[in-house]
Amino acid sequence: MSELARVPVGTAYDVVLGRGVLAGVADLVPDSARRVLIVHSDTLPQVVGPVRDALRAKGLHVVDGVVPDAEAAKTIDVAAGLWGLLGRESFTRTDVVVGVGGGTVTDLAGFVAAAWLRGVPLVNVPTTVLAMVDAAVGGKTGVNTAEGKNLVGAFYEPLGVLCDIDVLATLPEADFAAGMAEVIKAGFIADPVILELAEAHPGSLRRVGPATVELIERAIAMKASVVTQDLREAGLREILNYGHTLGHAIEQHTAYTMRHGEAVAIGMVFAAELAHRSGLIDDALLARHRSALALAGLPTAYDGAGLDELLAAMGRDKKTRGSTLRFVVLEGLARPTRFVGPSEGLLRAAYDALA
Numbered sequence: 001m002s003e004l005a006r007v008p009v010g011t012a013y014d015v016v017l018g019r020g021v022l023a024g025v026a027d028l029v030p031d032s033a034r035r036v037l038i039v040h041s042d043t044l045p046q047v048v049g050p051v052r053d054a055l056r057a058k059g060l061h062v063v064d065g066v067v068p069d070a071e072a073a074k075t076i077d078v079a080a081g082l083w084g085l086l087g088r089e090s091f092t093r094t095d096v097v098v099g100v101g102g103g104t105v106t107d108l109a110g111f112v113a114a115a116w117l118r119g120v121p122l123v124n125v126p127t128t129v130l131a132m133v134d135a136a137v138g139g140k141t142g143v144n145t146a147e148g149k150n151l152v153g154a155f156y157e158p159l160g161v162l163c164d165i166d167v168l169a170t171l172p173e174a175d176f177a178a179g180m181a182e183v184i185k186a187g188f189i190a191d192p193v194i195l196e197l198a199e200a201h202p203g204s205l206r207r208v209g210p211a212t213v214e215l216i217e218r219a220i221a222m223k224a225s226v227v228t229q230d231l232r233e234a235g236l237r238e239i240l241n242y243g244h245t246l247g248h249a250i251e252q253h254t255a256y257t258m259r260h261g262e263a264v265a266i267g268m269v270f271a272a273e274l275a276h277r278s279g280l281i282d283d284a285l286l287a288r289h290r291s292a293l294a295l296a297g298l299p300t301a302y303d304g305a306g307l308d309e310l311l312a313a314m315g316r317d318k319k320t321r322g323s324t325l326r327f328v329v330l331e332g333l334a335r336p337t338r339f340v341g342p343s344e345g346l347l348r349a350a351y352d353a354l355a
């Protein structure tokens, strides 16, 4: 058992990165708690077991909130089922919700905690690369609706985030790489050392390798810095949405059969095409998007829908104002800006370049 790194998210909480550290979840639960709800999808007994044991050893009454796997967990019906469970178990404001799983589970658990009694303590134990570097950190929680991705939610910060690198041993390579899309995103928008590490150690993008821990730590540090400055996305935080305007629309269009990270990878290439065609970035930076994402085996092309089928969903993106689409784009490496109201011709040209 060893702690590898600890990234503070301002003064609010720490993200702990370690190996064999799952039992540390008990230290994150305040002594005032009597009951804990573990939200998980039942696909991870090897992680949930030690978490449950550690919480019971602290004398807590542990309740399992088992939810459907992956994106199917992020619905208001699943959340309502958990609120019912919290009610039947008489959870009070000092009791705790612990999310154990990928980003879908931590998004759901966070939203359930944010709304129950208008807010009860939350602890995140992310088990995918994506949840460690992004979903479990920063306080965005929520569920999808029939109309789109993450349309209902709340900003709600956890008491702590516990990332155990050892749990990634069982993560399928495609899910591992999907998480690395958000790490590569962090490289393009803010920390080019991430791109250099990825290019020097491509194997570390597909499984735990020599650069994996540093990649994860750097991405967490970047996100912690941004959300500390702008928790509620008044401005700066929008940069974390790089690639997501198209990415979310594609996810919804595929009925969530495409992984979030894969859709974001395509969305980043689209954003880079927009920027390149507008003279904001050069050929080399555009090409680096495709090459860096390809190192992780992530998709950089898409022909599964016509642009018209995606525009309505893009119009419901949270960065949209009125009927004006707003994209995060780069005007250089690690120099994010906003592209407001691109012409239909530009959108089509950038989209056609994905085919």
Ligand SMILES: NC(=O)c1ccc[n+]([C@@H]2O[C@H](COP(=O)([O-])OP(=O)(O)OC[C@H]3O[C@@H](n4cnc5c(N)ncnc54)[C@H](O)[C@@H]3O)[C@@H](O)[C@H]2O)c1
Pocket: 041, 043, 044, 069, 070, 071, 074, 101, 102, 103, 104, 105, 107, 127, 128, 129, 130, 131, 134, 135, 136, 137, 138, 139, 140, 141, 150, 167, 168, 169, 170, 171, 172, 175, 178, 179, 182, 259, 260, 261
């Ligand atoms: N709140 C945020 O700031 C934020 C940020 C990024 C993404 N997200 C959300 O995160 C979600 C995607 O998260 P994800 O990529 O983790 O997907 P996920 O939660 O669907 O997990 C992917 C798959 O991996 C399995 N799994 C998880 N951990 C495992 C492990 N250690 N070993 C074996 N299998 C394991 C899960 O059962 C699931 O089938 C999306 O809904 C996205 O919108 C939220």
Ligand SMILES: O=C(O)C(=O)C[C@@H](O)[C@H](O)[C@H](O)COP(=O)(O)O
Pocket: 134, 138, 140, 149, 150, 182, 233, 237, 238, 240, 241, 244, 318
């Ligand atoms: O934390 C953020 O802010 C992000 O935008 C991170 C994204 O990777 C993440 O997918 C987020 O859930 C997107 O949020 P949304 O506001 O576009 O729903």
Ligand SMILES: [Zn+2]
Pocket: 134, 182, 244, 260, 264
């Ligand atoms: Zn994302």
